[in-house]
Amino acid sequence: MQTVKMVITGPFSSGKTEFIRAISEIDVVTTDREISSVAEREEKEQTTVAMDFGRITVDDDLVLYLFGTPGQRRFDFMWEILAEGMLGFIVMVDSAKPETFREAKSILETFRAYAPTPYVVAANKQDHPDAWQPDDMRIALRIEPEVKLLPCVAKERDSVRDVLLELLYTILEEME
Amino acid sequence: MxxxxxxxxxxxxxxxxxxxxxxxxxxxxxxxxxxxxxxxxxxxxxxxxxxxxxxxxxxxxxxxxxxxxxxxxxxxxxxxxxxxxxxxxxxxxxxxxxxxxxxxxxxxxxxxxxxxxxxxxxxxxxxxxxxxxxxxxxxxxxxxxxxxxxxxxxxxxxxxDLENVIVEGARRIENDEILRDSIPNLDMALKFPENPKEKFKGIHLSVEAWRVVSYVNPKNTIRQIAKANNMSELEIRRVVYGLQQAGLVDIVKPLTEEKPGAPTGGKTGKGGKTGKPRQPGPSKDVVTRLIDRIKSI
Incomplete structure (x- = not known):
């Protein structure tokens, strides 16, 4: 049995758990804990402290695992461990929270430094009335034109599927 | 939106x-x-x-x-x-x-x-x-x-034209914090974006900005450019910030001599700033099967 791994990363509350939950064939194995910080509690009641874990079975010989990183910086010691051997990674960004863009860029750079692995950026929460347009986010995040920055609504399975496919196409292009 | x-x-x-x-x-x-x-x-x-x-x-x-x-x-x-x-x-x-x-x-x-x-x-x-x-x-x-x-x-x-405004506005920034946030590492290098001739058309740069521009080369770190021009860290950050924000230069990893067979970094959309070699990954066939499976979801 061959297993491959993709990592879903991004700032706190950017939608990583939701993304994996939307597409995983198993209930996401999550290690959420109640949030201690007041500001973070306003965003959501629980946060991922170690990782989320989802699975997509391709056939008897191949399984894709999706790992979501903890969003809070104090757990960033986990990132490099999760990044080990990944096929590619997705950086989730909350399009409606420009205050997190700088953090998203910093996480992106950190992951780029771990391994020469293909990646895409998902502009999540595009259904939110305050969401920035992907083109504006590209400029704000200083994402190079060659890198895919994709509109995303992590609670919608089709949208998540499209982002995953785009990452796989990027991986395929790299191989070719 | x-x-x-x-x-x-x-x-x-x-x-x-x-x-x-x-x-x-x-x-x-x-x-x-x-x-x-x-x-x-x-x-x-x-x-x-x-x-x-x-x-x-x-x-x-x-x-x-x-x-x-x-x-x-x-x-x-x-x-x-x-x-x-x-x-x-x-x-x-x-x-x-x-x-x-x-x-x-x-x-x-x-x-x-x-x-x-x-x-x-x-x-x-x-x-x-x-x-x-x-x-x-x-x-x-x-x-x-x-x-x-x-x-x-x-x-x-x-x-x-906003390019000139951005460059000049950055030159006037007194607060070092913005500049440090934007350019945290002076050991990075600078390169011109695509079509630099087009971008520099109609731009009015200060003497110090031109001095920096004259050293733009992925082989020169920002620190080296500052030293060559006798500029302080604040001064070089100010100039580079303005040039970068106006889209006149990009900040890149400095180009170094690479050993034969070492990864070149390749195009963007791919991680690996440290040049750490990528582990042997799955085959093209595996990726194609993954694509087919995800498509079917």
């Missing part, structure tokens, strides 16, 4: 860059921040928009008008600030020209030999620039860009 946020997360310089690159038309409103008592996603005090502090109007990515709250910003005020009209003249003209547009007033003033057309253009440009340079120093304040808010038709619009 709205374009809104706070200057503490997205500086005025970055906003001007965004307006320039996306060739925006509309009005940017900057407000006083009113604490809401709540925290934002980064654990900072959430600010609601209070009184308007400034509005800046763009047309096709060019700056066409900027006024601070409490300023009239009409032609009489502009010429008064430029020293082309004294207070008494300004008062009389205002009384006589009640209701007239700036364009109509300009024609009358030129006809009466008060000012020349060039005086008017230069004064409006300077007024707009002074306003923008002032707001570029603001560190805090909710902003909102409204595409439907068009420039006041009564005003004379003098379009100004």
């Amino acid at each position: 709205p374009l809104q946020g706070n200057l503490r997360d997205f500086t005025a310089t970055q906003l001007l860059n965004l307006m320039n690159l996306s060739r925006r038309t509309g009005t940017l409103f900057i407000h006083e921040g009113v604490p809401t008592g709540e925290k934002d996603a980064m654990d900072k005090e959430k600010m609601a928009p209070g009184e308007e502090r400034a509005r800046v109007v763009f047309k096709d990515g060019k700056l066409v008008q900027a006024t601070l709250a409490g300023q009239k910003g009409d032609l009489v005020a502009v010429l008064g600030k430029a020293g082309k009209l004294n207070d008494q003249q300004a008062r009389i003209i205002r009384e006589r020209a009640k209701g007239a547009s700036d364009k109509a007033l300009a024609m009358r003033l030129i006809g009466a030999n008060y000012v020349t057309q060039k005086d008017i253009v230069v004064s409006i440009q300077q007024y707009t620039l002074d306003t923008v340079y002032e707001l570029m120093s603001w560190r805090e304040g909710p902003f909102r860009f409204d595409e439907s808010a068009q420039p006041d038709k009564a005003r004379i619009l003098v379009p100004i």
Whole structure:
């Protein structure tokens, strides 16, 4: 049995758990804990402290695992461990929270430094009335034109599927 | 979709860059921040928009008008600030020209030999620039860009290229913190973007910016360029920040001699800044099977 791994990363509350939950064939194995910080509690009641874990079975010989990183910086010691051997990674960004863009860029750079692995950026929460347009986010995040920055609504399975496919196409292009 | 946020997360310089690159038309409103008592996603005090502090109007990515709250910003005020009209003249003209547009007033003033057309253009440009340079120093304040808010038709619009404004505005930044945030590592190098000739057309750089530009090469680190030009860290950061925000240079990993067989970094969309070799990954067949499976979901 061959297993491959993709990592879903991004700032706190950017939608990583939701993304994996939307597409995983198993209930996401999550290690959420109640949030201690007041500001973070306003965003959501629980946060991922170690990782989320989802699975997509391709056939008897191949399984894709999706790992979501903890969003809070104090757990960033986990990132490099999760990044080990990944096929590619997705950086989730909350399009409606420009205050997190700088953090998203910093996480992106950190992951780029771990391994020469293909990646895409998902502009999540595009259904939110305050969401920035992907083109504006590209400029704000200083994402190079060659890198895919994709509109995303992590609670919608089709949208998540499209982002995953785009990452796989990027991986395929790299191989070719 | 709205374009809104706070200057503490997205500086005025970055906003001007965004307006320039996306060739925006509309009005940017900057407000006083009113604490809401709540925290934002980064654990900072959430600010609601209070009184308007400034509005800046763009047309096709060019700056066409900027006024601070409490300023009239009409032609009489502009010429008064430029020293082309004294207070008494300004008062009389205002009384006589009640209701007239700036364009109509300009024609009358030129006809009466008060000012020349060039005086008017230069004064409006300077007024707009002074306003923008002032707001570029603001560190805090909710902003909102409204595409439907068009420039006041009564005003004379003098379009100004934003690249020069960004470079000059960055040169005036006194606060080291913004610069350190944007350029944390002086051991990175600089390279020109694609079509540099096109981008540098019409750009007016300071002597120190040209000195930096003359050393732009992925082999030279920013630190080395500073040393060669005898510039302090603050000075080099200021210049590089302006050039970068105006899209005239990109910050890249310095180019070093690579051992045969070592990874070259390849195109973007791929991680690996450290040059750490990629572990042997799955085959093309595996990726194709994954694609087929995901497609079927």
